Amino acid sequence: MKTLSLRVVTLIVLVLALGIAAGAQAATVIKVGATPVPHAEILEFIKPLLQAEGIELDIVEFTDYVLPNLALADGELDANYFQHVPYLETFSEDHRLDLTVLVGVHVEPMGLYSRRVSDLADLPAGAAVAIPNDVTNGGRALLLLEAAGLIGLDPAAGIAATVFDVVDNPRGLRFRELEAPLLPRALDDVDAAVINTNYALEAGLVPLRDALAIEGAASPYVNVVAVRTGDENNPALVKLAEALTRPEVREFILETYEGAVVPVF
Numbered sequence: 001m002k003t004l005s006l007r008v009v010t011l012i013v014l015v016l017a018l019g020i021a022a023g024a025q026a027a028t029v030i031k032v033g034a035t036p037v038p039h040a041e042i043l044e045f046i047k048p049l050l051q052a053e054g055i056e057l058d059i060v061e062f063t064d065y066v067l068p069n070l071a072l073a074d075g076e077l078d079a080n081y082f083q084h085v086p087y088l089e090t091f092s093e094d095h096r097l098d099l100t101v102l103v104g105v106h107v108e109p110m111g112l113y114s115r116r117v118s119d120l121a122d123l124p125a126g127a128a129v130a131i132p133n134d135v136t137n138g139g140r141a142l143l144l145l146e147a148a149g150l151i152g153l154d155p156a157a158g159i160a161a162t163v164f165d166v167v168d169n170p171r172g173l174r175f176r177e178l179e180a181p182l183l184p185r186a187l188d189d190v191d192a193a194v195i196n197t198n199y200a201l202e203a204g205l206v207p208l209r210d211a212l213a214i215e216g217a218a219s220p221y222v223n224v225v226a227v228r229t230g231d232e233n234n235p236a237l238v239k240l241a242e243a244l245t246r247p248e249v250r251e252f253i254l255e256t257y258e259g260a261v262v263p264v265f
Contacts, residue, residue: 028236031058032225033068033080037201038253038261039223042105043081045252046243053239063181065091065134072226073097079237081105081244082198084221086159087136098229103241104222106253107262108197110137110144111211115187120148120212126172127191133177135160140221141194142166145173148213159220197260207260222264 030050034040043059050057060077062068068080069091079102083091092099117123131141139161145151152168153161163175178186183195184203197207207214215221225244227237243249245265253263 027054027056029056029058030078030236030240031060031076032240033060033062033071033077033082035063035065035068035082035198036061037198038106038108038257039081039198041256042244042249042253046240046246046249049243049246049248050239053243055236055239057240065137065180069095069097069099069226072099072228075228078231078234079225079227079240081223081225083226084136084223086140086221087134088224088226090136090160099226100229100232102225102227102232102237103244104224104264105244106223106264107215107219107221108223108260109207109215109219109262110140110194110196110221111200111205111207111214112144112148112192112194113184113187113200113205113210114192114212116191117212120150123150123171123192123212126174128174128176128189130176130178130183130186130190130193131163132180132183132194132196134180135162137180137196138162138177144194144213144215147215201257201260206258208258 032043034043040059040061043057047057062082065083068082071077072080085101088099088101132138136159139159142151142153142161146153150171150173151166154165154167157165176190180196181199183193184199186193192212200207225241231237250263250265253261
């Protein structure tokens, strides 16, 4: 009888141990690609929020704007968080990818920076101005230069404007088109550069302090979490979207980036 009881107790202990082990393995892992600043930093902030929901967040950092979407489409990632809507739409169309928006999180106002002048009025005639060489960010940069009164664009070009759509250039600005990550380093070689805020922050620039011109908070270029079409209702990804739009995340963004990153929720 004692032997039977011992076996029962042993069996119960074994079942409990297996149950605990199974529970420990039950955490859902989601892999999200992001550029380092501010996207990966924001994701790091929500890690504990997701852990409380039984979700482990694996953040994969990228330093370019091409690989994150390709990796997502290939199934290497569950989501990515680095881009605005026009870029996602254009890239997906150009590369025939079936990606969609999960949630909008913030806007990063693009700015015009210079190490040679401290005021827009001092930008010389014939100044060399670097802008991103991809269609969406290049068009966005040109729209910023137009809003700053430096150039005029063909109205028909819209957000897809290129340097060939510049119809008024009173200062004779000369444009240099470079890959977006290279723009901060180009500041030593040009008179000014239009730089995405994430790369400006990585380079130690403070947009509200250092930019000669900057987009307003009403910018349509909302940074989003993207997923493969059909995954929008994946429970783990829904929790990711919920975590990213919680009040404490809004406060983190406002306090950390001091207006250089603006929440949209």
